[in-house]
Every structure is written in C-alpha cells, then in structure tokens.
Amino acid sequence: MKAIIKFLATGLGAGYIPAAPGTFGTIVGVALFWGISGLPILHYILFAVVFILFSCWVSDKAAVEFGEKDPQKIVIDEVAGYIVTMIGHAWSWKAAIAGFVFFRIFDILKPFPAGWADKKLKGGVGIVMDDVFAGVYANICLIVLGHFVHL
Numbered sequence: 556m557k558a559i560i561k562f563l564a565t566g567l568g569a570g571y572i573p574a575a576p577g578t579f580g581t582i583v584g585v586a587l588f589w590g591i592s593g594l595p596i597l598h599y600i601l602f603a604v605v606f607i608l609f610s611c612w613v614s615d616k617a618a619v620e621f622g623e624k625d626p627q628k629i630v631i632d633e634v635a636g637y638i639v640t641m642i643g644h645a646w647s648w649k650a651a652i653a654g655f656v657f658f659r660i661f662d663i664l665k666p667f668p669a670g671w672a673d674k675k676l677k678g679g680v681g682i683v684m685d686d687v688f689a690g691v692y693a694n695i696c697l698i699v700l701g702h703f704v705h706l
Contacts, residue, residue: 557620563631564617570628580630581659584637585651591638592646603638607687610635615679625673625682632686636662639690644697650706657693662686 562568566583570576591602610631617629640658644650665673665685669692673685700706 560613560616561620561628564613564629566630566634570626570630576627576630577633577662578659580633581637581655581662583630584634584640584658585655587634588638588641588651588654589646592641596643600642603635603642606638607635607683610683611679613679614682618678618682629682632683633658633662635683636686636690636693639687640693640697642694644694644701644706647706649704650697650701653700653706654693654697657696658690661689661692665689666692 565571565576566580569579569583572579591599594602613631614629617631618624618626621628637654637658640654641650644654661669662685669685669688672681672688675681676684697706
C-alpha cells in the first residue's frame with residue numbers, strides 16, 4: 556500500500572524527476588485534463604472535487620512516508636490544481652498550454668490565499684489547497700484571456 560500511495564502522490568512517478576518536479580506534475584495534469592475534458596461540466600466539477608479530496612488524503616499519507624511536511628516529490632497537488640485551472644474550458648492545445656503557464660505562475664507566486672494555505676494549513680490539506688487556489692486564479696486568467704483570443 557505504501558508503494559501505491561507514493562506512486563500516486565508523485566504523479567505516477569513524475570515527482571521523482573530531480574529538476575522541476577512540480578512542472579512535470581503539472582504535465583501529468585495536462586494529460587489527465589485531456590482524458591476528462593469531454594465530461595459534462597457537472598461531472599467534471601464532481602471529478603475535480605473528488606480528486607481534490609483524494610489528493611489531500613494521498614498527500615497526507617505520502618508526507619508521512621517521505622518524512623517531510625511538504626516533499627517536492629509529491630506532485631498530485633499540481634495535478635489537482637491544474638484540473639481546477641481547466642474547469643469550464645474545452646480541450647485545445649492553446650487552452651491547455653495557456654492554463655499550464657498561468658497555473659505554474661500562480662503556483663510559484665502563491666498569491667493570497669494560496670500562500671496562506673501553504674503556510675497555515677496542515678498535512679495533505681495544506682499540501683493541496685495552495686495549488687487549488689492557484690488553479691482558481693489561473694482559471695480566472697483563462698476566462699479573461701478567452702475574451703480576447705480563441706482558445
């Protein structure tokens with residue numbers, strides 16, 4: 556079970572890539588978005604909520620296994636954040652790439668409440684929720700961008 560938790564928490568192993576594991580975790584999110592982008596919006600939102608809850612649980616267990624508060628190897632939080640980024644957006648390479656860029660920017664900058672969540676929330680919830688907030692900001696940017704260019 557510990558190996559499965561680590562495998563899932565590391566984004567199917569992407570978190571073990573030594574340089575920029577969060578970026579590679581987000582790429583896993585792009586692949587997952589491609590796979591679920593055809594869901595009706597309510598099903599997509601339900602999937603996102605369940606995935607966030609699952610990510611919190613997996614991240615909590617994996618942090619204990621890795622013996623760290625928020626190991627860089629855990630990237631399922633980036634996957635969850637990217638799924639939030641893409642809520643309401645149809646699949647296209649333009650949208651996927653723009654969402655990727657916006658999400659990575661907000662995940663790195665951590666504007667409030669993302670930074671607050673990162674510092675104040677504990678365990679898996681703290682690991683995941685800063686990325687969820689970053690995903691909300693990135694989603695808003697995609698909506699705005701979509702008013703100016705066709706995604």
